[in-house]
Amino acid sequence: xxxxxxxxxxxxxxxxxxxxLKHLIYLNLENCQGLTELPKSIGGLxxxxxxxxxxxxxxKLPGWLGGLKMLVVLDLGNCANLKCLPKSIGKLEKLVxxxxxxxxxxxxxxxxxxxxxxxxxxxxxxxxxxxxxPSFLRTSHHIFNRFSFELVSLRNLxxxxxxxxxxxxxxxxxxxxxxxxxxxIVRNLQSMEELEDLTLHTGDIKDFASDMKTFFNP
Numbered sequence: 001x002x003x004x005x006x007x008x009x010x011x012x013x014x015x016x017x018x019x020x021l022k023h024l025i026y027l028n029l030e031n032c033q034g035l036t037e038l039p040k041s042i043g044g045l046x047x048x049x050x051x052x053x054x055x056x057x058x059x060k061l062p063g064w065l066g067g068l069k070m071l072v073v074l075d076l077g078n079c080a081n082l083k084c085l086p087k088s089i090g091k092l093e094k095l096v097x098x099x100x101x102x103x104x105x106x107x108x109x110x111x112x113x114x115x116x117x118x119x120x121x122x123x124x125x126x127x128x129x130x131x132x133x134p135s136f137l138r139t140s141h142h143i144f145n146r147f148s149f150e151l152v153s154l155r156n157l158x159x160x161x162x163x164x165x166x167x168x169x170x171x172x173x174x175x176x177x178x179x180x181x182x183x184x185i186v187r188n189l190q191s192m193e194e195l196e197d198l199t200l201h202t203g204d205i206k207d208f209a210s211d212m213k214t215f216f217n218p
Contacts, residue, residue, distance in 0.1 A: 001021070001023050001024050001025060001026070002024070002025065002026030002027070002028075002050075003021070003024060003026065003027050003028070004026075004028040005027075005028060005029055005032060006028050006029075006030045006031055006032075007030070007031045007032075008029070008031070008032045008034075009031060009032065009033050009034055010034055011029075011032045011034050011035060012034040012035065012036075013035075013039060014039040014041045014042070015041070016041055017041075018039065018041040018042070018044075019041040019042070019043070019044025019045065020044075021045060022044075022045070022046070022047065023047055024045050024047065024048055025047055025048060025049045025050065025070075026048075026049065026050045027042070027045070027048060027050065027051050027052070028050075028052040029051075029052065029053050029056060030052050030053070030054040030055055030056070030075075031054070031055045031056070032056055033055065033056060033057045034057075035056055035057065035058070036057055036058070037058060037060075037062070038053070038058060038061055038062055038065070040062070040064070042068075043062070043064040043065075043067055043068070045068065046067075046068070046069065046070065047070050048068050048070060048071060049070050049071060049072045049073065050071075050072065050073040051068070051071060051073065051074050051075070052073075052075040053074075053075060053076050053079060054075050054076065054077040054078050054079065054099075055077075055078045055079070056079055057079075057081055058079060058081065058082055059081050059082060059083050059105075060082070060083060060084050060086075061082070061084075061085060061086050061089075062086065063086045063087070063088045064088070065086055065088060065089060065092075066086065066087075066088025066089060066090070066091035066092060067088075067091070068092065069091070069092070069093065069094065070094060071092050071094060071095055072094055072095060072096050072097065073095075073096065073097045074092070074095060074097070074098050074099070075097075075099045076098075076099060076100055076103060077099040077100070077101035077102060077103075077123070078101060078102045078103075079100075079103050080102065080103065080104050080105060081105055082100075082103045082105060082106055083105045083106065083107055084106070084107060084108065084110070085106070085109065085110050085113070086110065087110040087111060087112040088112065089110060089112060089113060089116070090110070090111075090112025090113060090114070090115035090116060091112070091115070092116065093117070093118065094118055095116050095118060095119055096118055096119065096120045096121065096153075097119075097120065097121040098116070098119060098121070098122050098123070099122075099123040100122075100123060100124055100127055101123045101124075101125050101126055101158070102125070102126035102127075103126065103127055104126060104127070106127050114151060116151060117151060117152060117153060118153050119151055119153055119154055120153050120154060120155045120156060121155070121156040121157075122154060122156070122157050122158070122159075123157075123158040124157070124158060124159045124160070124163060125158045125159065125160060125177070125179055126160070126179075127160070127163065151172070152172055153172070154170075154172050154173055155172065155173060155174045155175060156173070156174070156175040156176075157170060157173050157175070157176050157177070158176075158177040158179075159176075159177070159178060159179070160178070160179045160180055161178050161179065161180045161181050162180065170192055171191070171192060171193065171194065172194060173192060173194065173195060174194050174195060174196045174197065175195075175196065175197040175198075176189075176192070176195060176197070176198050176199070177199040177201065178198075178199070178200055178201065179201040180201070181200040181201065
């Protein structure tokens with residue numbers, strides 16, 4: 001059973017009985033900009049597998065989000081005011097797809113993030129604050145460097161080049177999209193032995209053929 005409330009801009013709250021929809025597996029709240037926080041009644045939807053919150057106005061997400069144990073897809077794309085994710089997101093053991101596309105205000109990824117061992121697809125394009133946040137730069141290498149052996153299921157990644165601190169951490173990735181690429185990034189892609197699909201969006205690449213010679217001719 002699914003419920004689509006897309007563009008419900010006048011929606012500001014859910015009734016407490018909403019959690020009685022025990023068999024709901026799909027919920028789409030995209031563009032419900034009147035919701036300033038995620039309704040607590042959603043936490044009672046224990047069978048929920050797909051949750052779409054794109055273009056919503058949340059600044060943060062509640063800790064009980066980690067209780068949605070069946071969640072497979074979480075779409076937070078274009079939540080421009082979202083500043084942080086709860087540590088409990090690491091408890092979403094079945095999460096396969098996570099989109100943080102254009103979450104401009106997102107300051108960091110929580111320490112529990114690297115517990116998402118079934119995560120296959122991650123979109124970090126447009127998370128620009130990472131690049132300018134000194135506290136993130138101090139911790140992100142610790143978090144991202146564990147991708148190669150903690151997030152063993154990660155296969156599809158979309159990321160801005162300034163957030164890609166060391167491509168060696170991405171050894172399991174097979175499909176990679178990099179925005180604002182550079183010669184330095186391209187040269188480091190040669191360590192990604194499992195890579196099958198590569199997309200480089202705009203950037204400052206001067207000698208692609210030379211940099212990628214050993215990549216295409218191992």
